[in-house]
Amino acid sequence: xxxxxxxxxxxxxxxxxxxxxxxxxxxxxxxxxxxxxxxxxxxxxxxxxxxxxxxxxxxxxxxxxxxxxxxxxxxxxxxxxxxxxxxxxxxxxxxxxxxxxxxxxxxxxxxxxxxxxxxxxxxxxxxxxxxxxxxxxxxxxxxxxxxxxxxxxxxxxxxxxxxxxxxxxxxxxxxxxxxxxxxxxxxxxxxxxxxxxxxxxxxxxxxxxxxxxxxxxxxxxxxxxxxxxxxxxxxxxxxxxxxxxxxxxxxxxxxxxxxxxxxxxxxxxxxxxxxxxxxxxxxxxxxxxxxxxxxxxxxxxx
Amino acid sequence: xxxxxxxxxxxxxxxxxxxxxxxxxxxxxxxxxxxxxxxxxxxxxxxxxxxxxxxxxxxxxxxxxxxxxxxxxxxxxxxxxxxxxxxxxxxxxxxxxxxxxxxxxxxxxxxxxxxxxxxxxxxxxxxxxxxxxxxxxxxxxxxxxxxxxxxxxxxxxxxxxxxxxxxxxxxxxxxxxxxxxxxxxxxxxxxxxxxxxxxxxxxxxxxxxxxxxxxxxxxxx
Numbered sequence: 063x064x065x066x067x068x069x070x071x072x073x074x075x076x077x078x079x080x081x082x083x084x085x086x087x088x089x090x091x092x093x094x095x096x097x098x099x100x101x102x103x104x105x106x107x108x109x110x111x112x113x114x115x116x117x118x119x120x121x122x123x124x125x126x127x128x129x130x131x132x133x134x135x136x137x138x139x140x141x142x143x144x145x146x147x148x149x150x151x152x153x154x155x156x157x158x159x160x161x162x163x164x165x166x167x168x169x170x171x172x173x174x175x176x177x178x179x180x181x182x183x184x185x186x187x188x189x190x191x192x193x194x195x196x197x198x199x200x201x202x203x204x205x206x207x208x209x210x211x212x213x214x215x216x217x218x219x220x221x222x223x224x225x226x227x228x229x230x231x232x233x234x235x236x237x238x239x240x241x242x243x244x245x246x247x248x249x250x251x252x253x254x255x256x257x258x259x260x261x262x263x264x265x266x267x268x269x270x271x272x273x274x275x276x277x278x279x280x281x282x283x284x285x286x287x288x289x290x291x292x293x294x295x296x297x298x299x300x301x302x303x304x305x306x307x308x309x310x311x312x313x314x315x316x317x318x319x320x321x322x323x324x325x326x327x328x329x330x331x332x333x334x335x336x337x338x339x340x341x342x343x344x345x346x347x348x349x350x351x352x353x354x355x356x357x358x359x360x361x362x363x364x
Numbered sequence: 365x366x367x368x369x370x371x372x373x374x375x376x377x378x379x380x381x382x383x384x385x386x387x388x389x390x391x392x393x394x395x396x397x398x399x400x401x402x403x404x405x406x407x408x409x410x411x412x413x414x415x416x417x418x419x420x421x422x423x424x425x426x427x428x429x430x431x432x433x434x435x436x437x438x439x440x441x442x443x444x445x446x447x448x449x450x451x452x453x454x455x456x457x458x459x460x461x462x463x464x465x466x467x468x469x470x471x472x473x474x475x476x477x478x479x480x481x482x483x484x485x486x487x488x489x490x491x492x493x494x495x496x497x498x499x500x501x502x503x504x505x506x507x508x509x510x511x512x513x514x515x516x517x518x519x520x521x522x523x524x525x526x527x528x529x530x531x532x533x534x535x536x537x538x539x540x541x542x543x544x545x546x547x548x549x550x551x552x553x554x555x556x557x558x559x560x561x562x563x564x565x566x567x568x569x570x571x572x573x574x575x576x577x578x579x580x581x582x583x584x585x
Contacts, residue, residue: 166434296551296555303441
């Protein structure tokens with residue numbers, strides 16, 4: 063059970079004492095992750111959806127597809143537009159109104175990640191070059207925020223993209239009419255080429271905390287996020303402020319990111335089936351509902 | 365490395381109303397940074413223990429978008445760890461970075477401009493953050509064979525053929541990594557090589573920073 067550090071009269075001293083004894087407020091080890099649970103297809107009206115929870119952080123991703131004319135710069139490609147929202151529901155810090163800075167930077171992070179990786183080849187979204195294409199609006203809404211927004215967002219958007227089912231569309235190339243016929247009975251799923259997985263760490267002095275909770279994020283000074291793909295390539299790195307990272311610390315974090323990536327990818331691939339039978343997919347999803355607890359060794363974490 | 369990327373020109377004290385300012389040109393990219401501080405900030409955003417840093421990242425044309433908001437956080441977080449904020453409780457440092465010309469290595473140039481502006485304002489810092497940009501680009505060599513080359517301080521043409529783009533910010537005192545942004549697929553080996561290359565370049569850049577300061581304080585104005 064998590065002790066409420068912030069309610070103590072001297073939160074920083076108490077936090078330091080925890081770290082000196084190699085333990086965290088919620089009794090995890092320094093390199094230990096919280097339980098991850100994933101479920102695809104949670105929103106029936108959306109073309110694709112997923113719910114991901116890392117500990118108490120719960121995110122829902124819904125993907126809605128719309129038809130549009132492709133942009134003149136890339137006439138043979140579709141678009142994926144992510145949007146992360148942190149509504150006032152998820153945490154007492156966030157107020158209603160314009161999106162907070164955290165949500166905006168998370169949106170841009172996902173946008174950059176989708177553009178620089180090959181998760182979905184946007185050419186498969188294009189129906190007819192320069193005429194018609196799909197645009198996928200991926201909305202990620204946080205239901206409960208308890209730290210580690212980026213990891214949960216990346217997992218949610220991957221799972222939701224794998225879950226997307228788009229109807230077959232034909233453009234009637236008649237000279238008189240420009241008819242578009244949509245066939246809801248025939249659907250196709252996206253070909254997910256790559257599954258990059260992100261791992262976030264909070265840095266505080268010489269300590270590195272894996273998968274920080276909201277309270278840990280408030281106490282620590284910086285965050286590092288590594289996104290690693292299945293070929294063990296580092297696809298995206300974001301180190302925001304905080305204390306200096308020595309090479310040894312970076313190497314240790316990258317190694318953990320790779321191990322974590324492998325495990326999450328295995329679970330994601332179980333959902334990445336191309337079956338068209340919805341009932342079958344829901345049954346499978348229920349069986350694989352709980353993912354194994356992510357335990358890591360405490361050594362090599364400093 | 366072309367002749368252009370060797371250009372490092374800084375005019376400190378460019379703006380007359382700010383507490384500190386710097387117009388920095390690195391290669392073909394130019395950023396104007398202005399600093400006001402330590403100054404007033406409304407109570408709801410004050411921190412009783414230490415100062416607060418606010419960065420306003422302005423594009424060359426148009427209103428700031430999500431892209432600028434994203435780059436802002438890097439500049440802000442680096443300055444938060446660099447400036448000795450404990451000396452200025454309940455105060456705020458306003459840093460405005462205005463992009464004058466963006467033709468490659470933008471984030472590195474912005475961070476460096478903000479740091480030089482803070483130096484011009486005489487703000488005490490724990491260390492000097494030195495930002496370097498490295499890109500891995502697909503280049504054709506003499507025989508027409510395409511291979512990946514590391515380019516320090518890429519310009520606009522280099523960035524168009526890039527596979528990966530990195531901005532590293534180093535701590536001048538300990539030479540550790542203060543801030544990092546990388547996008548694009550890189551093997552561990554390539555990442556390490558780029559980091560080493562950036563570290564070498566950062567020591568040259570630090571010398572250039574020192575020359576800029578000496579010119580202002582030791583030479584005649």
